Amino acid sequence: MTIEERKLHFIKLGEFLGEFTLINKDSAKKDTRNNVFYNELNHKISQAVHYNGWFTRDNVIFSLQQWSEALTKPNLDKWLKDYSLAPKTPKTVAVIMAGNIPLVGFHDFLSVLISGHHVLVKQSSNDKQLLPVIAAYLMDIAPEFEDRIHFSEEKLENFDAVIATGSDNTARYFEYYFSKKPSIIRKNRNSVAVLSGDENKKELEALGKDIFRYFGLGCRNVSKLYVPKNYDFKAFFEAIFPWKDLLNSAKYANNYDYNKAVYLMSDFKLLDNGFLVLKKDEGFGSPIASLFYEEYENKEKLQEILKRQEDKLQCVVGQSFEVDFGETQTPKLWDYADGVDTLKFLEEL
Structure with missing residues (x-):
């Protein structure tokens, strides 16, 4: 053949x-x-x-x-x-x-x-x-x-x-x-999104797809946000509101209730819109129905941080970053997992 x-x-x-x-x-x-x-x-x-x-x-x-x-x-x-x-x-x-x-x-x-x-x-x-x-x-x-x-x-x-x-x-x-x-x-591996505060409604709505498609279980799903200091999450929460129906899934709803309760008992400061919990955290792998976030001061320092952590990241989403909002779950054939060229590996066998 x-x-x-x-x-x-x-x-x-x-x-x-x-x-x-x-x-x-x-x-x-x-x-x-x-x-x-x-x-x-x-x-x-x-x-x-x-x-x-x-x-x-x-x-x-x-x-x-x-x-x-x-x-x-x-x-x-x-x-x-x-x-x-x-x-x-x-x-x-x-x-x-x-x-x-x-x-x-x-x-x-x-x-x-x-x-x-x-x-x-x-x-x-x-x-x-x-x-x-x-x-x-x-x-x-x-x-x-x-x-x-x-x-x-x-x-x-x-x-x-x-x-x-x-x-x-x-x-x-x-x-x-x-x-x-x-x-x-x-x-x-996990994926992250970088917000500048200048995103329009369409971009934030597209980010919802990156977070919630497949209930967030994929390595290309965004599990953490990097936001500027004093970022106002109001527009973000409004844009992702259509995903509220995820609570119709008993498994998702149970995870939301459980993780929220654990965070509250631990006295963590949370942001919550009724179906997604935002927790300030330096980690990448947020539990289901929750999303980590971290503040940054300038994009140059953030780029350095992301470079140092690249072996833990599948995608970086955002304006002027490698993946556009809403595109994490529609990779091209040449978008190799972990950045490892599978065809080259197979070609050389």
């Missing part, structure tokens, strides 16, 4: 996911050729939502839509143009996936296959319903993938390299266990 053939197959997958998300919005007619995959994906979404209380149908559909928009010919051409993915003996790459948000490991799955290697997938128990349907669709339109895609529930064996994502604790285990294999090991 040539690189051009592989690209065409993933473009076809993108079209299928696009059709599926449109159908779920009642704005397209179902392609009868894909009925079995539409029905199976719908079924697996229902199972995923039932199994994992943090998954909602809206969030799963959002994830599928983002991948449909990413898997286009212009995007794939732009992503792959600087790599030499010439035919060579394929390697088997084990991919150990996290399960914090829907299809969080799909980029690694895509990268391994598009580079011409075989993928051995170890899914998280929190997100194991969706990817097998996508894999089955790929194998249906391109039977060559049948020998290139494998899932494992057991101990991983017979692989040449590994890409593993987990917590700081599991990363230490991964580093020890896979020390003799070429590897990419990812640890905990």
